[in-house]
Amino acid sequence: MPPKIDQGLIIILDNGRNVANADEKDKKSFYEMARECAARIIETKILSQAKNSYVGVILLGSKNTKNSVAEQAPGEFKHIELLSALQTPTWQMIRELPESPSKSKGDWMDALIVAADHFKNGVYGVKIIKTKIILLTNFCTLTKYDHDEIQQVLNGFKADNLEVNVIGPNLYDEGHIKNNDFELARLFVEETKGVAEPFGSAMSFLLFHQRKSVNSVAWNSDLSIGPDLKIPISSYIKIDDKPVVGKWTKKVKDPVTSKPSKEEAIKKERIFYNAENHSKVKSDSRTKGYQYGQQIIPFTQNEETELYASGEKGLTVYGFTHKENIQWQCLTDVGLSYIFGRKGDVNAQQTVKCLVECLLELNLVGVARRVCISNYAPKMYALIPNVDNENGICLSMIQLCYKENIKHMVFPPTNLKKYSCTDAQVNAFKELIEAMDLTKAYDDTYDDTEAFPIGETVSPTAQYILDCIAFRSLNPAAPLPPPRDEIMTLFKVPPLVEMRSRGALEKIEKLFPLNKIEPRPKKNKQQQESPQTLTVLPVTKKAENEPFEIPKISLFMDKNSTETTSIGTMNPIDDYKALTNKGKSLSDLATEMTESIQSLLYYNLHDDSKKAVNAMKFFRNECIKSDPSIYNNWLQKLKISLNHEKNTKVLEVINENELNVILKSESSLSTYENEDSQLYENDTIPNTLPVVIDPEVDALFDEM
Known part of the structure; x- marks a missing residue:
């Protein structure tokens, strides 16, 4: 045919x-x-x-x-x-x-x-x-x-x-x-x-390039729930992550005409080369190996049989969890698939429909292990019940992240007095959110009043890449043009939204006055040192029998050199008091004071922590008077780092001298009622520090 x-x-x-x-x-x-x-x-x-x-x-x-x-x-x-x-x-x-x-x-x-x-x-x-x-x-x-x-x-x-x-x-x-x-x-x-x-x-x-619509090929398998229940299913890709440009043939440029040749193109070929005797090696006579450090370890066919095998292809449910446990940060951006009962199998379709309805009623999500092809690496997926008006009742399958792929970020608390907002400020933001509603971005002269609808808005990057390919194919020697106006329109705020939000923005500008903060100049050790003047005394002539004397150099210190400009580790309490007398507040000096205390705690060469303890007590008392959150937040981060570094000595010093968080009984501004609340927050704060490698492991790699 x-x-x-x-x-x-x-x-x-x-x-x-x-x-x-x-x-x-x-x-x-x-x-x-x-x-x-x-x-x-x-x-x-x-x-x-x-x-x-x-x-x-x-x-x-x-x-x-x-x-x-x-x-x-x-x-x-x-x-x-x-x-x-x-x-x-x-x-x-x-x-x-x-x-x-x-x-x-x-x-x-x-x-x-x-x-x-x-x-x-x-x-x-x-x-x-x-x-x-x-x-x-x-x-x-x-x-x-x-x-x-x-x-x-x-x-x-x-x-x-x-x-x-x-x-x-x-x-x-x-x-x-x-x-x-x-x-x-x-x-x-x-x-x-x-x-x-x-x-x-x-x-x-024809304004934007559209990808050719291709019917999704079904991935047929069995959905296993427990040892006895197996449901024949078909999975279809709903959203994929295909590149903008597929495989294109790269042509050779003619050095004379500077144009790509029509007869010649680049062809890639993989060969195996032996560096010892400078000869090619046939693929049949080679032995696979893996590089471990600086050493190549061969891997024979007999050892391949002992490798981990993921088993036959399939989708196995490991269990069910509440939907609130599956947050958006737990999901990857690899793609989205829909799972239906096998086509032509009425019983399988009814079973999948019943499963979806049960999950919706109980607010549950399935966690499943998927092997796409037999003995390929398995991956974990979330099976989320979905009622799609277009596609019907089905299961949405999205890949789950592993722990190593999730990045935790700790932000400072915002429930402080200086961050509190008035009712007028909150209402101004609500008004701005309503004015920037993209579902009502255009008037009745447009077919659709929604701007940038999900599933219909094209990618500006993909459109510009395809425009550049088309332009380069027709104009090989001309420079690439800037993006079209139609592409740049995707970055602009719709006129109706801009007009509606203008009044709300003016309100916010009045309610939130901004003060320009000049950046602090970087500290320079040479600038911190006080300037010195050198005076060289002239050499007087002596008699021939008298010995020669070296010229005397007198050092005169600048008068301003004795003034305190920052908090050091020699006498942090006096430095703090001196800077306070100059008009600096606690929030301005908190960073320098905590850095000085940490230096005294970490680099204690003589096991004498009196200076660090006294400075820490002084700083704690100052925070009790004005803002206890400064001391509590710093101490919380310090204890997290000390726990991960297993620095028990410093932790014992803090606990023995009762330098824990400031409680509500000591200051009404504190948010801690007892010590247990602080311990609970320490336990629930995610790991934000890099993994500490054991010294024995480092020594092992050094020997290799």
């Missing part, structure tokens, strides 16, 4: 003098708009990577006559040229489109007949399932065919299932109908179940 082609498309482009005049409204000629539309159609076919699609181009009104029907009937079907026969679309088709119209005229009915004949007799060795013709003309040249001949041609089109589409004039606008050819074209469109669109509607449809 011949191979099947999903779709065959012939574009009939009017190139006669009747399309040369410029339109007063669009300031472009009909031919310029038609050529741009034809080029866009071919470009879309190429970038969609539709391999099972053929495209051909016929020029109507060409100065040449080149078609098989004209050869069979001399003197007829003039000025009809088959520019490109039906084939896989290429960039050369766009390059061959004429830049300007000719001075000839052709019959659009002749072009339809030539296109139908090419579908029937011009393609060999393949079977085209669906045939389509797109006619780009303004119908200013009247056809010479009478009513009976037109009806005969129409019957032939209907018998061969040829679909006729017209792009250009509005066939259904009665005010623009000038001749009977509009009615004839409308008759062909309606009888062949085609469409007729003006250039504006057609180009808006």
